[in-house]
Amino acid sequence: MIEPRILRILKDIVGKENVSADRADLICYSYDATQQQFLPDVVVHPGSAHEISLILKMANSEKIPVFPRGAGSGFTGGSLPISGGIVLVTRRMEQILRIDEDNLVAVVEPGVVTEVLQQAVEKVGLFYPPDPASLKFSTLGGNVAECAGGPRCVKYGVTKDYILGLEVVTPQGDIIKTGGETMKGVVGYDLTKLMVGSEGTLGIITKIIIKLLPLPEAKKTMLVLFDSIDGAAKGVSAIIRGKIIPTTLEFMDATTIDCVRKATNLDLPAAAKALLIIEVDGDADLIERQAARIQEIVAPLGVVATRIAATAAESDEIWKVRRSVSASLRKVNPDKFNEDICVPRSKVPEMIRTIEGIAARHQVPIVNFGHAGDGNIHVNVMIDRAVSGEMEKAEMAIEEIFGATLKLGGTMSGEHGVGITKAPYIPMELDPAAVAYMKTIKAALDPNNILNPGKIFLADQN
């Protein structure tokens, strides 16, 4: 229960229509894509950095936790109000403030939906490459806070590679600027890089300065079907060793292909045990040559069939294969645990083989697909929670998968972040001194631990 006094202060700051402690709103802001539920005490929709600053000043002095939230589409619970308090929703701050065609820079507010920015810059021939699967609804503030990735990262990198500077409200309520609008800048610590991927634990992003690229002239999409996962995985390394970096290199294993067969008009023969969706972009002549060269490179690796899209509609049909994965997985089992491990590219085949072993040992179906080009595999452990013992099996399998990932020099999260779901596993990846270093930063910047507490590190570790 929120004190009436606090409610009044919040209403004074943002206006009464932008504050709610109605049970309906508490329920509506209690979840994200993890399907876990924690009720806040109050939901606030601020409209400016100034308002956020006032909210944080009050919260800091009253020691009320604040949980920033964009679209609430995270997979690790980054925006969940795990200890009540204030959910601070940035959706009202959704202006694209500027698109600077001379300097290839955009300045936006945190509530702008990723695709909205992409479309706006593409209209003037520019390009914002990060493309998380949630791009149609996730906000840029959330993308920056979690350092979102996506299929195009193999060539273009992740969100952090496009953030030049930020405006941030600190846990004490100060409004600070990090970085700037220049391509270069080395004055002081790089607070921009510290903020990107900090999962809303160090400050609330209120303005984002984004680096843009020229929009590539053309793109070409190919679908290559292989008779084994090894062939597909070797294909990924071979293409890159051949000095071609495609825009995307997505792969699916045999189980995933089985799941999507009915969702597409494309012929996916039974002999296809793995597939790659490869897209190249750039100069129109160049991509023709690259597509031909890729076909030559993968030819000896057990290719069952190849399809090269000639039109945008055909390209769309190929991408439909990838897009329909998520929904089709329910055919395997009703509940899924989607992990986003990342290993060095060349280790993808070994990782997949290890996961197959884990699946067999625990007798739990595991479906693998993802961004093979950057070694980021979406490992989906499929169970039926209603069946007793299944949860335990899934947990054991996940822990083993993380262990194997780290052994191969990988990381337990390529793009989803830690949030609350991966917090228990942090000690597996980071050594104690590194964790202590991070906690020192958090404690120094947010001594009262009001900003997104309980995230990244377990609550009792904060």
Added chain:
Amino acid sequence: MSKHKKLKDYEEQIKQCVKCGACQAHCPVFGEEKKESVVARGKIALADALLKDDVELDERFMADMSKCLLCGSCFDKCPNLVPTDEIVMAARREIAARKGLTTLGKGIGTVLGHPALMDFLVKGGKTFSSLLFKKVPEGSGLRLRFPVPYIASDRTLPEISEIPFRQRHPAFIPGEEGKPTVAFFTGCMINYAYAEIGEALLAILKFMGIGVHIPSGQGCCGLPALSAGDGKTVEELAERNLEAFAPIAAERIVTACASCNHGIDKLYQGLGPGHDALAERVEDILVFLVKEGLPEKLAALPKQEKRTRVTYHDPCHLRTQGITKEPRALLKALPSVDFVEMEGADRCCGLGGTYSVYHYQTSKKIGGRKATGIEKSGAELVASACPGCMMQLQDTINHAGLPQRTIHVLQLIARDLPPYAG
């Protein structure tokens, strides 16, 4: 005892929502309000909470459930195909069951459930229209303003027909020997306001040599009542329509209103074997005409020199059934039409039955987004296949001060038939 599913019957589907948030990208109401309680994910969470007694069925809950156009955009794009539109309708029935119907809901049920009353009111409305309605200039594309309770004073509505469509025609108009015969479910909008759509349909069927039954005992499909949470009236109307259509031998019952088509096809299923069979027979007229080869016949007509640039708006109730190609095929085949796609053709017009009555200002904003696409298309006419959409689109166009007019695809076809019947 209602034959429609209760909210509790949707427990499994409610569980299927994984809260991914994808619905945020597609919900027209969320696009305006940006609040979780209006989007599918939030509504599912609230419905779930109600079933678990975790939230009160109070004014707030009722308001949240009223904020849905039932356009099906969320369902269409949901990775798990959670039928939020059905869940919202079940929640509205739950509200009506526990709290009673709203005044508007009662009004809808009373009028729709008694066709004679409807005829009377419409006739009265026509007689008094010069007193009740403020006539606006023809050239502006505006028709009438409606200064009565529940209807926003700046809303423009179509004029009521002089004589309702069904009263103008016999119950059966024979066709040519060897050709199929259909039955025509007119729906309220065509019967009372857009009779010209019905006339166009008859002209086309005549051209095709197809006979048509127009049973006089038919009534409203029931969709407006269901949208208001009034399952009982829907069931009564379903009975009435079953009585009117079951004895008719025609294989197909055609509709020229996307909402009626959806209303019967989807909402009568499960009410009983007779209703299932009735729903099976229902087909949108444009789908029927394409199957009968009309596009080829139209394409064979000589192209006219003076052509009109026409764009098309997808009614939600056809789009969610996958009926998007047929209207375009017909428009493209027309000798006097240059078809042009508009941006956001598949976006809801913002009507949503009772939604636009309760939330006219937001409905107007949602509609307003269509105006950009309409203007950019450079079309003179905006065709659609749903009188409800036509009404809302014309209102949108009027508010945006655009010169376009809305028209039914059937009217465009009829205009081009030899000897250019008009």
